[in-house]
Amino acid sequence: MKKTLLFGIVSLLWLSLPVKAQLEKGTKYVAATINFRGTHQAIDYTPSVSANNSKYDAFNLNPSFQYGKFVKENRMIGIGFGTSMAFSKNQSSYAGQDFVYKGNNIAYNLSPYIRHYKSLSPKWAIFLNSSLSLSYIHLRYSSNDEVTKTDGYAAGVYLTPGISYWITPRFALETDLNFLSLSAGYNHMPTSKNVFFNSIVTTNLTSYFAVRASWYLQKN
Amino acid sequence: MKNTYFIIALLILSSSQIVLAQLEGQKFISGTASVNFSNTNSDLQESSNNYGYNFDIGLGKFKTDTRASGWKISTSLAGSKQNFLTYVNGNPINTEKNGINGFGIGVGHFWQFYKHFNEKAGIYAGPEINARYNNSKTYQTTSDGSALGENKINTLTLSAGLSAGLYYKLSQKWWVTANIALSDFVSVDYSHLKSSVESSNNTTAQKTLNYQFSPSFRFPVVGFGVRRFL
Numbered sequence: 445m446k447k448t449l450l451f452g453i454v455s456l457l458w459l460s461l462p463v464k465a466q467l468e469k470g471t472k473y474v475a476a477t478i479n480f481r482g483t484h485q486a487i488d489y490t491p492s493v494s495a496n497n498s499k500y501d502a503f504n505l506n507p508s509f510q511y512g513k514f515v516k517e518n519r520m521i522g523i524g525f526g527t528s529m530a531f532s533k534n535q536s537s538y539a540g541q542d543f544v545y546k547g548n549n550i551a552y553n554l555s556p557y558i559r560h561y562k563s564l565s566p567k568w569a570i571f572l573n574s575s576l577s578l579s580y581i582h583l584r585y586s587s588n589d590e591v592t593k594t595d596g597y598a599a600g601v602y603l604t605p606g607i608s609y610w611i612t613p614r615f616a617l618e619t620d621l622n623f624l625s626l627s628a629g630y631n632h633m634p635t636s637k638n639v640f641f642n643s644i645v646t647t648n649l650t651s652y653f654a655v656r657a658s659w660y661l662q663k664n
Numbered sequence: 665m666k667n668t669y670f671i672i673a674l675l676i677l678s679s680s681q682i683v684l685a686q687l688e689g690q691k692f693i694s695g696t697a698s699v700n701f702s703n704t705n706s707d708l709q710e711s712s713n714n715y716g717y718n719f720d721i722g723l724g725k726f727k728t729d730t731r732a733s734g735w736k737i738s739t740s741l742a743g744s745k746q747n748f749l750t751y752v753n754g755n756p757i758n759t760e761k762n763g764i765n766g767f768g769i770g771v772g773h774f775w776q777f778y779k780h781f782n783e784k785a786g787i788y789a790g791p792e793i794n795a796r797y798n799n800s801k802t803y804q805t806t807s808d809g810s811a812l813g814e815n816k817i818n819t820l821t822l823s824a825g826l827s828a829g830l831y832y833k834l835s836q837k838w839w840v841t842a843n844i845a846l847s848d849f850v851s852v853d854y855s856h857l858k859s860s861v862e863s864s865n866n867t868t869a870q871k872t873l874n875y876q877f878s879p880s881f882r883f884p885v886v887g888f889g890v891r892r893f894l
Contacts, residue, residue, distance in 0.1 A: 481876035488869045619881075654880040 466613060466660040467561050467569070473512035473520060475618065475658035480505045498536035505529045508553075510656070518562065524555040524575070548584045553577060561608070569608045573620065576601055577629070600629025600640075614660055619653040687726040687778075692734075694722040694841065694891040709747055710760065716742035720889075722774070730778045735771070736792075742766040742800070751809050759812055761803055770796035774827070787844075789828035796821045806861060815859045823851035826881065831891070839891040847881035 485500040506529070512522020527550060534545040557575035564570060583594040604625040610616045628641045703713040717740065724734025743764040750757050772794035780786035798819045806813050825848040831841045857870040
């Protein structure tokens with residue numbers, strides 16, 4: 445009786461211990477997320493004497509992709525690619541003259557990374573992401589067809605923890621916990637250069653956490 | 665001895681499947697309320713005050729023991745008594761504005777999925793959709809101080825998101841709830857602002873459309889609510 449019970453309890457414990465086939469060597473990983481927001485505004489002045497109607501439009505689009513492969517159990521090597529795009533247009537007229545101001549800003553970001561996982565349960569895991577981030581920034585402004593172009597670059601090292609939650613064995617939702625991250629880097633623009641070092645450890649949890657859709661694709 | 669083991673085994677097994685009070689079919693009403701009032705009496709100026717309330721009321725029903733859905737209605741009202749000083753040809757003139765200057769009304773539908781940890785506490789999470797209308801009127805003196813300007817803003821917001829919370833059972837009838845995470849992954853709002861200056865015919869109309877898609881969440885400032893089962 446004792447033995448049976450002991451065996452039963454041990455087997456129950458085994459069942460509750462995570463068996464994470466998704467984090468084994470050879471598993472391929474694909475993840476993506478996107479966010480966008482837009483503003484369209486029109487201002488009408490009555491009576492329109494000196495200032496006429498003006499318009500303002502802005503659109504921001506931020507897609508990002510990640511691809512990775514597990515090189516051993518719980519360790520993934522991968523690469524991330526993302527862009528941040530911000531477009532704005534401001535039209536106004538004053539004293540019979542029209543003004544058009546446009547801004548097109550694009551940043552391309554490439555970040556190779558190494559990620560360590562620790563599974564907590566069959567559905568949950570935490571990870572630590574160490575990444576190198578390289579960005580190329582292209583800014584283009586035009587004011588009444590007079591164009592100004594600026595190019596710059598930035599590089600940084602980031603250490604960010606995160607959480608994964610598996611909805612199905614192949615599909616998971618993930619988020620990076622930015623309030624615990626460490627980063628250092630360098631920004632270079634023609635008119636400014638700056639070096640930054642950030643360590644963010646805060647209890648202010650009201651910040652935003654972007655959620656990423658991820659697929660863990662096994663060979664078999 | 666065998667009996668003791670048997671009882672322990674029974675306890676272990678039963679603890680993993682706690683028999684919860686039947687929730688299926690139960691209806692509940694939940695709410696949060698906030699009321700504010702402030703009054704300022706200054707020696708040099710006339711007294712001013714601010715007041716308002718915000719009520720959120722939800723009506724829901726448990727479809728099964730772990731699934732509930734329902735409707736939410738929220739209303740808010742704000743008012744004040746304010747004094748504005750303008751100068752006409754160098755002479756100060758005091759204008760008093762008194763009364764209701766804003767109200768809001770919203771309606772939403774929610775779906776909640778529960779995980780009961782034990783007989784007393786658990787968590788819930790689920791999607792919700794909301795529609796809200798807000799109206800407000802504000803005053804300020806023009807930059808040269810010669811007249812009083814008025815802004816009227818009408819805003820209509822539609823949003824869809826997720827929310828999650830914790831509950832604790834005080835008794836069979838009363839629960840305390842707390843929000844733990846919020847997300848508005850899709851939202852659209854349209855606002856119309858009209859500004860005018862009292863002593864002139866000049867008006868400005870500003871129409872703004874904002875939209876966003878952002879699969880993200882945030883932890884809010886924890887807000888507590890109560891729930892009463894009917």
